[in-house]
Amino acid sequence: MRRFLLYAILIIGAIIFLYPFLWMLAATFKPEIEIAGFSIIPRQITLESYRLVFRKIPITRGFINSLFVAMVVTASVIVFGSMVGYALSRLRFRGREMIFTLALVTMMIPAQLTLIPLYTMMVKFGWVNSYLALIVPAMMSSYAVLLFRQFFLSIPQSLIEAARLDGCSDWRILFTIVYPLSKPAIMTVAVLTFMGVWNDVLWPLMVIRDPKLMTMPLMVTLFAVGGQAEARLGVQLAAAMLLALPVIVAYIFLQRYLIESIASSGMKG
Amino acid sequence: MQPGRANRFSTLSKAVAALRTRLHGHAKVLRPNDSLTDNTDRVGYLMVLPYILHIAVFLGYPLAFAFVLIFHRWNIYTPMKWVGLGNIRLLLSDPLVWRALGNTLYFLLIHIPLQLVIALGLAQLLNQKIRGRAFFRASYFLPFVISGVVVTILWQQLYAVETGIINVLLQLVGLPKIGWLTDRRFAMPAIAIMATWKNVGLYIVLFLVGLQAIPSHLYEAAELDGASGWQQFRLITIPMLNPTIMLVLVLSTIGGFSLFIEPYVMTGGGPANSTLSGILYLYKQAFFFSKMGYATTIGFFWATIIFIVVLFQRRFVETEAM
Numbered sequence: 001m002r003r004f005l006l007y008a009i010l011i012i013g014a015i016i017f018l019y020p021f022l023w024m025l026a027a028t029f030k031p032e033i034e035i036a037g038f039s040i041i042p043r044q045i046t047l048e049s050y051r052l053v054f055r056k057i058p059i060t061r062g063f064i065n066s067l068f069v070a071m072v073v074t075a076s077v078i079v080f081g082s083m084v085g086y087a088l089s090r091l092r093f094r095g096r097e098m099i100f101t102l103a104l105v106t107m108m109i110p111a112q113l114t115l116i117p118l119y120t121m122m123v124k125f126g127w128v129n130s131y132l133a134l135i136v137p138a139m140m141s142s143y144a145v146l147l148f149r150q151f152f153l154s155i156p157q158s159l160i161e162a163a164r165l166d167g168c169s170d171w172r173i174l175f176t177i178v179y180p181l182s183k184p185a186i187m188t189v190a191v192l193t194f195m196g197v198w199n200d201v202l203w204p205l206m207v208i209r210d211p212k213l214m215t216m217p218l219m220v221t222l223f224a225v226g227g228q229a230e231a232r233l234g235v236q237l238a239a240a241m242l243l244a245l246p247v248i249v250a251y252i253f254l255q256r257y258l259i260e261s262i263a264s265s266g267m268k269g
Numbered sequence: 270m271q272p273g274r275a276n277r278f279s280t281l282s283k284a285v286a287a288l289r290t291r292l293h294g295h296a297k298v299l300r301p302n303d304s305l306t307d308n309t310d311r312v313g314y315l316m317v318l319p320y321i322l323h324i325a326v327f328l329g330y331p332l333a334f335a336f337v338l339i340f341h342r343w344n345i346y347t348p349m350k351w352v353g354l355g356n357i358r359l360l361l362s363d364p365l366v367w368r369a370l371g372n373t374l375y376f377l378l379i380h381i382p383l384q385l386v387i388a389l390g391l392a393q394l395l396n397q398k399i400r401g402r403a404f405f406r407a408s409y410f411l412p413f414v415i416s417g418v419v420v421t422i423l424w425q426q427l428y429a430v431e432t433g434i435i436n437v438l439l440q441l442v443g444l445p446k447i448g449w450l451t452d453r454r455f456a457m458p459a460i461a462i463m464a465t466w467k468n469v470g471l472y473i474v475l476f477l478v479g480l481q482a483i484p485s486h487l488y489e490a491a492e493l494d495g496a497s498g499w500q501q502f503r504l505i506t507i508p509m510l511n512p513t514i515m516l517v518l519v520l521s522t523i524g525g526f527s528l529f530i531e532p533y534v535m536t537g538g539g540p541a542n543s544t545l546s547g548i549l550y551l552y553k554q555a556f557f558f559s560k561m562g563y564a565t566t567i568g569f570f571w572a573t574i575i576f577i578v579v580l581f582q583r584r585f586v587e588t589e590a591m
Binding site: 006007009010013014016017018020021023024027035036038080081083084086087088091092093094096099102106108109110111112113114115116117118119120121123136137139140142145169170171195198199201202205206217220221224225233236237239240241243244247248251255256258259262263264 | 309310311312313314316317319320321323324327328330331332334335338343345391394395397399401403404405406407408409410411412413414415416417418419422423424425426427429431432434437466470471474475477478523526527529530533534537547548551552555556561564565568569571572575576
């Protein structure tokens, strides 16, 4: 009886979290009049909602923009973050501890404080309406630095010294010896950075006005808010579905890894 | 906006702790390279240089500039005008700032207890010997990885007054339908419920990690002493989970103070400003009224409150467990 209750609660929970997505998926294929209702199986399948989305907004372009921005930022955060992490954990130089402290301090500065000054800076640089505003300010992360430093400390020093005796430069040690050993740290940073950039709306909303340069979530947000969807639910939901789709597909394959990365990053130390 | 900003904050409390020990010199500073000679690794400077430059330009400068902007009126395109404490005076007497703060606290008042109870409850259930744990965990976690825009558009439909599933369900059990997003009493709770639905998966997973770290001999000993399940939960589980509870509190609080996309898409801050959030107000001041100085002042005010609340929570929750 107790076990029955246990599973009942767990299953109800799963329904509460999954059902809305299934309903949304179904709604995007239903004709407008059929959307209100619980059914997750459309009686009559139509692609009209998706056709309208593709006609009204350059959503494919948005997808490519998002992918491009997120990939460049993620690669940059990994490369530069690991360089600093390596220097802080494996090299000796004056001021090293100061830089470590700096990384800790910068993590504590709430983003709200620098949001507007950073925006005015983009205006002065002439970066509004360009990829630069989306990419450059996000290219480094103190969080990644600290995570890499922490992880690199666990790599045996003897390995690095052996490589040095063989005449390896520190650059080569980092990229050819440390990298292959650091897949979990690299994946964690990659997942968190990519997700953060992919889902961000506020910053793109501030710096991008040109539809050709908009990221996908920004495009979908403005589509939903701006009335271009002509108050048609199916069309709004179809746009939202297209935005969710790449994440859901990635999630199905990487689910275990993703959850563990995020959970460990929250609880490290 | 820097990537993973929300996640950056997840280590906030850890950073505070690490910083504290460094400042007081309690911790032995790690010198991983001690076995090597005293030669300086010059390449180290090269490796940290891009980072230092980036921090200086995209964090240091805006930070310094924020303190200039606070004392000026500026629309970016015409010269700045010195207003002294004008912005701060305006802020303190601006009813909408206090409205936004009140709204945020109202949000947190609903969101945090809901979040804690549901997350801890489901984590407890998942921590037992059950089949399909991976499936349950994955389904609870799914909304967390989906973009907030998607979740907001979806819930806007679920909350629809006439046709929304939630109202249809309410009517099925004989309750009156609710104007979730149109009634000023319910708009903020509606957003709080949605935010709980979106984020609770993360906290379930964090609590699961915490629960699995509790040594089982503690429960065995308690069992021998005849402690009831509830006593074990109250006297072992809760104190042992204290760091996780702290983390959940901090993350939810920061999340609450960062609300933007939800009111922006769902309600535009209405009805009657009942869902106006700090960031939404800051955004409106900057982009509808071109008041960069005042918007920065709001940002400063907001950042200060977050800082104080988080420090306060930290102290409070830690002493509670003593």
